[in-house]
Every structure is written in structure tokens, then in C-alpha cells.
Amino acid sequence: MDKNKVGEFHFITESYLMDFRGRITIPMIGMYLLHAASSHAADRGFGYDDMTERHTAWVLSRLAIEMTSYPAMSESVTLYTWVDEVGKLFTSRCFELVNGEGKTFGYARSIWAAIDMETRRPTLLDVAGLGAYITDRPCPIEKPGKIAMVENDTAGESYRVKYSDLDVNGHLNSVKYMEHLLDLFDISMFREKEISRFEIAYQAEGKYGMELSLHNKEMAPDSYSMAICNEGKAICRAAVTWK
Amino acid sequence: MDKNKVGEFHFITESYLMDFRGRITIPMIGMYLLHAASSHAADRGFGYDDMTERHTAWVLSRLAIEMTSYPAMSESVTLYTWVDEVGKLFTSRCFELVNGEGKTFGYARSIWAAIDMETRRPTLLDVAGLGAYITDRPCPIEKPGKIAMVENDTAGESYRVKYSDLDVNGHLNSVKYMEHLLDLFDISMFREKEISRFEIAYQAEGKYGMELSLHNKEMAPDSYSMAICNEGKAICRAAVTWK
Incomplete structure (x- = not known):
């Protein structure tokens, strides 16, 4: 090799x-x-x-x-x-x-x-x-796990997928999911705390013009579950821990 | 030198x-x-x-x-x-x-x-x-010029400045102005044409939470003037030519 x-x-x-x-x-x-x-x-x-x-x-x-x-x-x-x-x-x-x-x-x-x-x-x-490329170099963080469903407990903020959101496949860019989710936190969170863990599960592809609803719920102090939904179905879930 | x-x-x-x-x-x-x-x-x-x-x-x-x-x-x-x-x-x-x-x-x-x-x-x-660093290497394009005011002729789309829009000075990032403006064009424009010239004049700083209105008007075939306003005052003007 x-x-x-x-x-x-x-x-x-x-x-x-x-x-x-x-x-x-x-x-x-x-x-x-x-x-x-x-x-x-x-x-x-x-x-x-x-x-x-x-x-x-x-x-x-x-x-x-x-x-x-x-x-x-x-x-x-x-x-x-x-x-x-x-x-x-x-x-x-x-x-x-x-x-x-x-x-x-x-x-x-x-x-x-x-x-x-x-x-x-x-x-x-x-x-x-x-x-052939597998190696056992350590990566001492928890694997991505199950993220609680929160879309039914929260009102959600609407967002329509735009040109600048699209990747080369014509779908919502994976980095843009992160941006839109983090924008749900008030600026004061970023002033006072830092994100210690961010986890995201991509479930379906966002498309141009799609009407999304973005959800965020505090599950425990400094621990949030989030979802991006289209027509009531999650296209993505995320979890954010602040410290 | x-x-x-x-x-x-x-x-x-x-x-x-x-x-x-x-x-x-x-x-x-x-x-x-x-x-x-x-x-x-x-x-x-x-x-x-x-x-x-x-x-x-x-x-x-x-x-x-x-x-x-x-x-x-x-x-x-x-x-x-x-x-x-x-x-x-x-x-x-x-x-x-x-x-x-x-x-x-x-x-x-x-x-x-x-x-x-x-x-x-x-x-x-x-x-x-x-x-001491001036050089006369040629740059054969037109200098940035005057851009027509369009905010009074168009309805405008609303946008509120978010965390991901902010630069290191805490103001709307200059690249984000471009993204938000180009998102005003329908996806069909990007499918059928290309931007041959994009021009932008930054007039004031966008701040977190600011309520903006984004304006776009066709001035001639394939030629558009745009503006981003806050409380009726333009914080930015732009002009886009398609070919």
C-alpha cells in the first residue's frame, strides 16, 4: 500500500x-x-x-x-x-x-x-x-447515537430551501443543515457558553423550495435535541451539548 | 522591497x-x-x-x-x-x-x-x-459604479440577521450579503443563465437580529438592481447582469 x-x-x-x-x-x-x-x-x-x-x-x-x-x-x-x-x-x-x-x-x-x-x-x-485502509488509531468520543424526537413538542421555525443551500447534487448541503440548526440558539448562548458536542443524523435530502420547520428543545440543562422537518417528517435530527 | x-x-x-x-x-x-x-x-x-x-x-x-x-x-x-x-x-x-x-x-x-x-x-x-505596492497591471473591467435605488419599487422579502451571518466584528459577513441577494433569483435563472457581472456596494453594517428587507428589480433584460434595507434605509446595493 x-x-x-x-x-x-x-x-x-x-x-x-x-x-x-x-x-x-x-x-x-x-x-x-x-x-x-x-x-x-x-x-x-x-x-x-x-x-x-x-x-x-x-x-x-x-x-x-x-x-x-x-x-x-x-x-x-x-x-x-x-x-x-x-x-x-x-x-x-x-x-x-x-x-x-x-x-x-x-x-x-x-x-x-x-x-x-x-x-x-x-x-x-x-x-x-x-x-484495506482500516486502522485502530483511537478516537475517544462516543459514537453517534439515538436522538430524541422533538418536533411534536415544539412550535418550530419555518425555513424555505434556497439556491445558496444547495450542494452539487441539488440537495440541501450538509453544512447548511448545521448552520440552520445552530441559528435556532439565541446569540446569548454563544456569548456565554461553548458547544462541547454536536451530533447530527441526516435522514432525508432537503430539496430546493422545500418548506422546512426547525425544532429545538432543551432536554436537560445545556442539552438540546433538534429536528428539521418537512411535512411533519424529520429529514434530520441533531443534539447539542453546551458547557 | x-x-x-x-x-x-x-x-x-x-x-x-x-x-x-x-x-x-x-x-x-x-x-x-x-x-x-x-x-x-x-x-x-x-x-x-x-x-x-x-x-x-x-x-x-x-x-x-x-x-x-x-x-x-x-x-x-x-x-x-x-x-x-x-x-x-x-x-x-x-x-x-x-x-x-x-x-x-x-x-x-x-x-x-x-x-x-x-x-x-x-x-x-x-x-x-x-x-509602495501600487502596480499598473491591467484589470480590464468597469470600476464599481452607481447602482439604481429599487427599494421603493419592490415589495421586498424579509430576513432577520442570524448567528451564522455574523463576522468576527459581530456584523453581517460581507459574503452573506451576496448569498442573501442571489437567493432572491429563482432557481430557473441559475439553470438557464450565468452571472456575467456582480457588483455590490456596502453602505452600513448589518447587526444581529436586524430585520432586513431584500429587494430585486429587473432594470433591463438580464440586468437587475438590488438592495438590502433596514427600516427603509439601504445598508447595501447590488447589480447583477446575466448572460
């Missing part, structure tokens, strides 16, 4: 991508993770173009991000990514974010499926091919 | 940043331009940190982008940036976007002011210091 199992990527945080506190945001971390995941996969023959040739596409199914601290202005971030499990329908990819001195900012776990581009149905993964 | 006057930056377009047509968007180009502008300025002693030390900050005043073609998936983009004019209150920075074979995708022109971070009022620029 000519490629290392663990991919290493370098970023410098940029002033125009910080939030109002001068820190990078969960959606921005999501973008870094997607960049690293797609580059790491492409370098090993499982990238966007390789999947397209087989009329398939990667779909992010679940993502959990746990941060103990956040990169600030002009900080260098090293992002490691590796595959820790491959099944018939899902594969699991881990991430570690590290600062310039080698201190860990946080970890992330993601679960991916491959769909047929025509039918949009799941397809079987190349278990042997992908399996 | 140990630094070249013309800065050169390299990007590879990424699948998760494409729009539904598999092309990069005007806001994404805006991000590339901001990255190049801030890095080029920082390398020459006029970056975010240098300005902060003097209790000042760069403010983007006007931006015009003209594209003859758009980068597609996984294309390499070379972005050149240089300063072409420095005045007491404004400086002008140009950009050229070039593909892997040296063919020009398009050009951009931007006008910047510096404000005092406390008073938010314009401050005098270091004309001699900045002037």
Missing part, C-alpha cells in the same frame, strides 16, 4: 470565517472535515470522481463533533482522518483536530453510506477495497 | 462547495478574494493584526466581479491580486482568476476603507506605505 492509512491536512483559520467571538464555528469545522474526508478518499481511489464513475455518491449519514477548545484567529490546525470500520452499507471515518503545539482541540466521528445516483437508494460498499 | 507587488494564490475547487450546477458560486469567489486580499495585505504589513494594533479594521466598501466562465469541479484556480490605487480614505485592489492552462476566468475590483474600531468612522490610510 503506497498510501498511509491516516490522512493529514493543514489549515490556517481565516479572519473572515470566524464567528463574532473570533472562533471557528461548528459548520466551518464541518467543512474542514468534508474537505479532509473527500481528499483522503480521493487519494485512495474512493473519491467523488471514482464514485461517480460507478454511478454512486457518498452520503454523510451521521456526524458527531466533540471539542474541548476551538481554534481562534490565524491558528494552524492539523486535521487527521482515518477509517475505523467498514460494513456492507456503512463505513465509519474518524477525525482528530490538533493545534500547532500538538494539543488536541477535539475529535469527530462520521458515518457514510453510498447511494446509487439514479435511484438514490443505498448500494453495497467495496468492503475489501475500503477495508 | 522584498515582497512582489502582485500576490499569487492557488485553490482547488471542492465538490462540497459547488452549487447544484457543479460550478463555484459568486459568494465562494468572494471568499477566495477575501482570503487573497487578507493574506496579501498581511504579508506586506497591512493585515488584520496590523490594523488591529492601530485600533483600525479594513472594511470592504465595493466589489465588482466579472466572469466569462466559472471554475468547475476539482479545477485549479490561480488568483492574482494587486493594489492599483491608494487615496486618503479608499484603496483599490484588483484580482484576476486564471485556470490551470493560464486562461482567465474573470476579474474583480474591490474598494476598501479603514475604520476606527471604536468610533466605526473612516480613518486616513497610510498612503505612502500602501502606495
Whole structure:
């Protein structure tokens, strides 16, 4: 094997991508993770173009991000990514974010499926091919789990899917789900606290013009469950823990 | 002078940043331009940190982008940036976007002011210091000009400024103005046409929770004037030409 199992990527945080506190945001971390995941996969023959040739596409199914601290202005971030499990329908990819001195900012776990581009149905993964890259590097955070249903207990805020929300497949971009969900928290939460864990489960694809309702409910102190629904059915659930 | 006057930056377009047509968007180009502008300025002693030390900050005043073609998936983009004019209150920075074979995708022109971070009022620029980097490299597009007022002729769509809209100064991010404006066009416009010129004039800072109204009016075939208003006053005007 000519490629290392663990991919290493370098970023410098940029002033125009910080939030109002001068820190990078969960959606921005999501973008870094997607960049690293797609580059790491492409370098090993499982990238966007390789999947397209087989009329398939990667779909992010679940993502959990746990941060103990956040990169600030002009900080260098090293992002490691590796595959820790491959099944018939899902594969699991881990991430570690590290600062310039080698201190860990946080970890992330993601679960991916491959769909047929025509039918949009799941397809079987190349278990042997992908399996060759599995490594047991530790990712000491809880796996994505079950998220409580909250759409029936909360009023919900409406949102219509717009041009800028769409990804290359013409569906609601996975980073935009995160943005719209976090926008449900009042600015005072971001002033006073930090997100220690963000978890999201993508259940269906959002489409242009779709009328969504966005729900948020406090389940315990500093612990929230969220949902994005269309016609009463959740297309996404999320859970946010603040500290 | 140990630094070249013309800065050169390299990007590879990424699948998760494409729009539904598999092309990069005007806001994404805006991000590339901001990255190049801030890095080029920082390398020459006029970056975010240098300005902060003097209790000042760069403010983007006007931006015009003209594209003859758009980068597609996984294309390499070379972005050149240089300063072409420095005045007491404004400086002008140009950009050229070039593909892997040296063919020009398009050009951009931007006008910047510096404000005092406390008073938010314009401050005098270091004309001699900045002037040392002026070069006469050609930027063959029209300078940003006057944009027709349209807010009184159109109903406007409402939008409230959210957490994800805020930049590091706590104000509506300059790229988000672009996103919200372009979202006023129906998806069919993006399917059938391309934006050949996008121009924006930033007039006031959008703040968290601000209730905005977004306006769009066709002035001539394929030529639109737009405005973002708060309490009847434009905080931004824009003009979009389609081809």
C-alpha cells in the first residue's frame, strides 16, 4: 500500500470565517472535515470522481463533533482522518483536530453510506477495497447515537430551501443543515457558553423550495435535541451539548 | 522591497462547495478574494493584526466581479491580486482568476476603507506605505459604479440577521450579503443563465437580529438592481447582469 492509512491536512483559520467571538464555528469545522474526508478518499481511489464513475455518491449519514477548545484567529490546525470500520452499507471515518503545539482541540466521528445516483437508494460498499485502509488509531468520543424526537413538542421555525443551500447534487448541503440548526440558539448562548458536542443524523435530502420547520428543545440543562422537518417528517435530527 | 507587488494564490475547487450546477458560486469567489486580499495585505504589513494594533479594521466598501466562465469541479484556480490605487480614505485592489492552462476566468475590483474600531468612522490610510505596492497591471473591467435605488419599487422579502451571518466584528459577513441577494433569483435563472457581472456596494453594517428587507428589480433584460434595507434605509446595493 503506497498510501498511509491516516490522512493529514493543514489549515490556517481565516479572519473572515470566524464567528463574532473570533472562533471557528461548528459548520466551518464541518467543512474542514468534508474537505479532509473527500481528499483522503480521493487519494485512495474512493473519491467523488471514482464514485461517480460507478454511478454512486457518498452520503454523510451521521456526524458527531466533540471539542474541548476551538481554534481562534490565524491558528494552524492539523486535521487527521482515518477509517475505523467498514460494513456492507456503512463505513465509519474518524477525525482528530490538533493545534500547532500538538494539543488536541477535539475529535469527530462520521458515518457514510453510498447511494446509487439514479435511484438514490443505498448500494453495497467495496468492503475489501475500503477495508484495506482500516486502522485502530483511537478516537475517544462516543459514537453517534439515538436522538430524541422533538418536533411534536415544539412550535418550530419555518425555513424555505434556497439556491445558496444547495450542494452539487441539488440537495440541501450538509453544512447548511448545521448552520440552520445552530441559528435556532439565541446569540446569548454563544456569548456565554461553548458547544462541547454536536451530533447530527441526516435522514432525508432537503430539496430546493422545500418548506422546512426547525425544532429545538432543551432536554436537560445545556442539552438540546433538534429536528428539521418537512411535512411533519424529520429529514434530520441533531443534539447539542453546551458547557 | 522584498515582497512582489502582485500576490499569487492557488485553490482547488471542492465538490462540497459547488452549487447544484457543479460550478463555484459568486459568494465562494468572494471568499477566495477575501482570503487573497487578507493574506496579501498581511504579508506586506497591512493585515488584520496590523490594523488591529492601530485600533483600525479594513472594511470592504465595493466589489465588482466579472466572469466569462466559472471554475468547475476539482479545477485549479490561480488568483492574482494587486493594489492599483491608494487615496486618503479608499484603496483599490484588483484580482484576476486564471485556470490551470493560464486562461482567465474573470476579474474583480474591490474598494476598501479603514475604520476606527471604536468610533466605526473612516480613518486616513497610510498612503505612502500602501502606495509602495501600487502596480499598473491591467484589470480590464468597469470600476464599481452607481447602482439604481429599487427599494421603493419592490415589495421586498424579509430576513432577520442570524448567528451564522455574523463576522468576527459581530456584523453581517460581507459574503452573506451576496448569498442573501442571489437567493432572491429563482432557481430557473441559475439553470438557464450565468452571472456575467456582480457588483455590490456596502453602505452600513448589518447587526444581529436586524430585520432586513431584500429587494430585486429587473432594470433591463438580464440586468437587475438590488438592495438590502433596514427600516427603509439601504445598508447595501447590488447589480447583477446575466448572460
